[in-house]
Amino acid sequence: MSNLSSTIERYINELFGSEVESGKSSVFLRRKELAASFGCVPSQINYVLRSRFTPEKGYLVESQRGGHGFIRIVRLSYENIEDRLKHVDDIVGESLSGQDREKILAALHDRGLINAKERLIIEVALRYADELGRSEFDLSPYKRGVIQASMLRRILRSLALA
Amino acid sequence: MSNLSSTIERYINELFGSEVESGKSSVFLRRKELAASFGCVPSQINYVLRSRFTPEKGYLVESQRGGHGFIRIVRLSYENIEDRLKHVDDIVGESLSGQDREKILAALHDRGLINAKERLIIEVALRYADELGRSEFDLSPYKRGVIQASMLRRILRSLALA
DNA sequence: TTTTTCTTGACCAAAACTGACCTTAAGGTT
């Protein structure tokens, strides 16, 4: 529990403050300073970012090297995560056929969980994965469906956090 | 907080003014004057242009040496579909490294071509493809980059057409 | 015991900035 990474994670979360509702808040860090203040090597910070502040969890991380470099963590809001997450596993099964895909995306769109543009992006990504699995890796339709299902689950999870 | 380059970048952006809707606006500079007014060497201006006013960010830079020399920065707009498609192919190369991915998505986000949520979806989809290519199919980093590049191209093309 | 997560340090990459040296254009001089 009280390992360094979790401590640093907690510290960064405190930096975000308690403004739970704001749609999109962000925090700036200096890698070297942060590492120094926790008495660890700088790459430890990268580890924390890589393992805790991922897009899959609703965060975007940007950075700049060189003089006045920085690390910026963007959090895309944070509300009734539980509810929305619950839907995701309900809605997306183990494997997704082409027809499932359309039906599910239509349903998500209807329910207002995604808008038209988001639906388009997801659709294109899933179809590309399907096509690649067929033409490049010669996968069975079922396996391709499994891949699409996990990709969709990931996207929806990250969206649920966002 | 900010470095010189970013300050100069901001200044130039102010020169463009807020006429967001004029199809193709441009700005003229004298390199030496600008450098003098920011108290830096002239080549600093070239650095700012090279790093901030790139085609990827939607700009073209022209210049003329000699007496009455100048630097002209043109802000491009992509009104018709062909231009947008061409721009997509322009900025997404053959293969994408993890850093290319972040840079391109950040640039598209900055320019308002995608919003934070859309960026998150794309990011998660690309990362999933990358991870799958690595852990499931044991692909080389380059090949994984190729896959991500084509996936991103498809997504952006579909958005350009929409 | 096996697997996953954490931690570290050596090495790498990129951004910012500077200054010495190069190229090009305009306009005057011969």
Add this chain to the structure above:
DNA sequence: AACCTTAAGGTCAGTTTTGGTCAAGAAAAA
């Protein structure tokens, strides 16, 4: 014209300042 001078801007390599990556070992969890 041909040449020279002056007034731009361009390039490049070196330095400094950050952050990034990766692999190996330690610690914790399963």
